[in-house]
Amino acid sequence: MNEPLLLGGIEAGGTKFLCAVADRNGTILTETRIATTTPAETLGAATAFFRDARRDHGALSAFSVGSFGPLSLNPLAGDYGYITSTPKPGWENVDLLGTLREGVDAPMTLDTDVNCAAVGERLFGSGQGLDSFCYVTIGTGIGVGLLIGGAPHGGANHPEAGHIAVPRAAGDAAFAGICPFHGDCLEGLACGPAMRARWGVPAEQLPADHRAWDIEADYIAALCATLTYVIRPDRIIVGGGVMQPQMYPRVRAALVAKLAGYDASMRTIDMCDYIAAPTAGASAGLTGALALAYRTATRQWPMHWRTAEPFHVNKETADA
CATH class of the missing domain: 3.30.420.40 (ATPase, nucleotide binding domain)
Incomplete structure (x- = not known):
């Protein structure tokens, strides 16, 4: 029998953060959409979401973020995990990974939003x-x-x-x-x-x-x-x-x-x-982030996942 897995993922975009927790089959257990405003406000809401998810569903097995950049992805760099010289106002030199670690206690993977979307396209698109x-x-x-x-x-x-x-x-x-x-x-x-x-x-x-x-x-x-x-x-x-x-x-x-x-x-x-054209759906980046979390936890890609659209925002969340 497969051990239970809980996977956390964020597609961090310039206008919104899509956050979700999924099981080993890619089924979404809880999700939210957060407007990208200031780093303190946006990352604070994201960490609060994952703290609540831990309370409701248990500890995450792995966590992955696909983010806008530029990013520092070299683990040996002093600014590893930072958004660096981005043109997005207020987000330059933000410690993205370090801030999220305050609310998420799990092995973490960080990659670009486009690489995560590419993973989603490879799985489903x-x-x-x-x-x-x-x-x-x-x-x-x-x-x-x-x-x-x-x-x-x-x-x-x-x-x-x-x-x-x-x-x-x-x-x-x-x-x-x-x-x-x-x-x-x-x-x-x-x-x-x-x-x-x-x-x-x-x-x-x-x-x-x-x-x-x-x-x-x-x-x-x-x-x-x-x-x-x-x-x-x-x-x-x-x-x-x-x-x-x-x-x-x-x-x-x-x-x-x-x-x-x-x-x-x-x-x-x-x-x-x-x-x-891409065909994996609007949430391909979140799919890819969750898939990277699965790979972090298991050292394998989740080729058994069956849905190209794991993220389904209800109308109230979408309009918030």
């Missing part, structure tokens, strides 16, 4: 059956998660492919970019706030035939070309609020143009399969 793929999210920022050999890749720290330099798209020379660190890096040119700064309205309000989408597709294709040449993934999954349905054919066409026929193996790839 567009990454199923693949050992190596990239997960890209284009939203408030641009994040890239990597699964290599079936596990999240970090190295000395996590990748920051959202801040690479990219060639200027045709017709976009005048826009300065909004990244507070690099100006016109990829994120500074192509994240959601950059589109709003350039065009005066949120991306989702732009007509489908607006020239903004061709410029945006050029930048995302530049990222995909770099990932293709450096990582050689089996697939690149691209999601986030900026990735409206009309973007996928544009990105695929722009990527083909950028690859320019180089490398016979790439010429045979079906771009509709290679550049894919």
Whole structure:
């Protein structure tokens, strides 16, 4: 008989924290959504949630967090577990893991929100059956998660492919970019706030035939070309609020143009399969965080889990 497992997980995003406790089968026992405000308020509410969960359900076997960043993920670093030079106001140099330890007594794992979402996609979405793929999210920022050999890749720290330099798209020379660190890096040119700064309205309000989408597709294709040449993934999954349905054919066409026929193996790839939308559901990041907690406790991935949507927020919680 399998010993009981209680798993804690957080998907820590720039607008909300999704927190949950699950059993070994991925069944959610208790959950909450917390608005991302100040570190003291948000992390205080999160630690209180897990203290209450311990009272009601027992001690956690393992706990994992998938967070926005940048993060310090090197256990030997003096600031390990911190959110470091983030552009999110008030969250720079916050001891995320240390603060959560005050309310959670369990082995802890910390990774990026995009790596956790990639784990969720591997279990239930567009990454199923693949050992190596990239997960890209284009939203408030641009994040890239990597699964290599079936596990999240970090190295000395996590990748920051959202801040690479990219060639200027045709017709976009005048826009300065909004990244507070690099100006016109990829994120500074192509994240959601950059589109709003350039065009005066949120991306989702732009007509489908607006020239903004061709410029945006050029930048995302530049990222995909770099990932293709450096990582050689089996697939690149691209999601986030900026990735409206009309973007996928544009990105695929722009990527083909950028690859320019180089490398016979790439010429045979079906771009509709290679550049894919995420399909694991809106809570893929929380799924991935809970899966990492399961792996911490058992040294295995929870391949027996059967649901792609473990997090179901009731209306009262969602509106809170």
